[in-house]
Amino acid sequence: MAILVTGGTGYIGSHTIIELLNEGHDVVIVDNLSNSKIEVLQRIKQITSKDFKFHEVDILCKEALEEIFIENSIDAVIHFAGLKAVAESVVKPLFYYDNNITGTLVLCELMEKYNVKKMVFSSSATVYRASNSPLTEDSELGATNPYGNTKLMIEQILRDLCISNSSWGVTILRYFNPIGAHESGLVGEDSVGIPNNLMPYITQVAVGKREQLNIYGNDYNTYDGTGIRDYIHVVDLAKGHLRALNKIFDEEKVNVYNLGTGKGYSVLEVVHKFSKSTGIDIPYTFCNRRPGDVEVCYADSSKAFKELGWKSERDLEEMCKDAWRWQTLNPYGYTEK
Numbered sequence: 001m002a003i004l005v006t007g008g009t010g011y012i013g014s015h016t017i018i019e020l021l022n023e024g025h026d027v028v029i030v031d032n033l034s035n036s037k038i039e040v041l042q043r044i045k046q047i048t049s050k051d052f053k054f055h056e057v058d059i060l061c062k063e064a065l066e067e068i069f070i071e072n073s074i075d076a077v078i079h080f081a082g083l084k085a086v087a088e089s090v091v092k093p094l095f096y097y098d099n100n101i102t103g104t105l106v107l108c109e110l111m112e113k114y115n116v117k118k119m120v121f122s123s124s125a126t127v128y129r130a131s132n133s134p135l136t137e138d139s140e141l142g143a144t145n146p147y148g149n150t151k152l153m154i155e156q157i158l159r160d161l162c163i164s165n166s167s168w169g170v171t172i173l174r175y176f177n178p179i180g181a182h183e184s185g186l187v188g189e190d191s192v193g194i195p196n197n198l199m200p201y202i203t204q205v206a207v208g209k210r211e212q213l214n215i216y217g218n219d220y221n222t223y224d225g226t227g228i229r230d231y232i233h234v235v236d237l238a239k240g241h242l243r244a245l246n247k248i249f250d251e252e253k254v255n256v257y258n259l260g261t262g263k264g265y266s267v268l269e270v271v272h273k274f275s276k277s278t279g280i281d282i283p284y285t286f287c288n289r290r291p292g293d294v295e296v297c298y299a300d301s302s303k304a305f306k307e308l309g310w311k312s313e314r315d316l317e318e319m320c321k322d323a324w325r326w327q328t329l330n331p332y333g334y335t336e337k
């Protein structure tokens with residue numbers, strides 16, 4: 001199949017493209033490089049020894065995106081392109097709504113025009129109110145920030161599209177907390193500036209870029225007082241997209257799946273596992289809770305197993321080791337210092 005991958009040079013997109021190429025799919029990447037580096041393309045080639053197409057295009061630019069639909073015979077789209085920083089979305093809501101929602105509308109209009117009505121969409125566990133883990137796909141929804149709202153709104157747009165025309169097939173994947181990197185150490189998460197997320201922060205402390213980890217709250221109602229999340233290896237997540245692709249051709253409707261491990265770890269457990277797996281101590285200090293954080297969030301991923309035959313295979317130790325390998329081999333990310 002020929003798959004158009006929006007946001008394909010990003011963290012999850014790049015890992016998914018490796019899996020797509022390894023399975024023999026043709027890949028056309030679209031990315032405006034707003035949060036990724038062009039150097040990743042060479043790394044993907046190095047790992048897969050396969051060729052693919054890349055277009056530096058903003059999905060809001062309809063004319064440029066249309067050219068890609070004209071030039072390529074696309075069978076399906078995996079739609080990763082979007083902005084994802086929660087705190088930034090609170091400060092710049094219009095930027096987030098425009099990029100994520102208008103971008104998706106432009107993409108869907110062209111998909112309809114060129115009769116490409118199959119999509120896998122990157123949603124997030126952030127769409128859940130997260131009051132009662134394990135969260136199933138039917139758990140109560142409700143976002144608390146503009147980023148989360150864009151995911152909820154896009155999910156609704158895609159549902160409405162599927163109602164409007166039965167030849168649309170959409171699989172919505174709600175990711176929990178992706179971490180880790182490709183086992184080669186060639187592809188990983190290239191955080192710009194101070195990382196917002198836990199694992200990139202830990203690896204930057206480990207490599208000496210940051211002094212210590214600030215743990216946001218040790219007064220949660222959990223066994224050690226720190227927040228609990230469902231960390232999932234990015235390669236397991238990437239593999240989930242291949243299973244999801246089969247589903248959109250199977251049935252012509254919208255399907256939603258959680259992609260998580262089903263197991264929650266506290267911040268302290270992650271810190272200790274990282275130290276044990278790598279032999280590096282992570283100095284930390286407790287500070288106030290981060291506004292907007294939930295206490296506990298982990299998935300019930302049994303639906304993905306039952307219907308897609310997918311489950312995560314890599315454990316927390318592997319996630320830590322792979323994240324660390326990526327960080328040590330690429331202390332400055334994809335660009336040389």
Ligand code: NAD
Nearest residue numbers: 007010011012031032033034035036058059081082122124
């Ligand atoms: P990322 O920032 O690494 O990748 C997103 C890519 O989209 C980037 O390469 C960026 O340059 C590109 N992009 C953004 N706006 C674009 C536009 N208008 N036109 C073209 N390209 C554009 O993020 P990621 O972690 O790989 O996330 C991929 C998707 O998964 C996002 O939609 C994100 O919201 C979602 N998601 C991520 C996580 C996570 O923790 N990483 C969790 C849940 C959901």
Ligand code: WQD
Nearest residue numbers: 084086124126196197198201214215216227229267290293
């Ligand atoms: C994990 C835990 C923090 C950093 C975010 C988005 C979510 C999704 C995934 C896109 C929490 C604690 C963190 C630090 C810490 N992204 N922490 N010190 O908040 O679960 O989810 O990424 O869809 O939408 O909100 O992930 O990695 O930021 O935090 O103590 O420096 O680590 O409080 O308990 P989160 P995270």
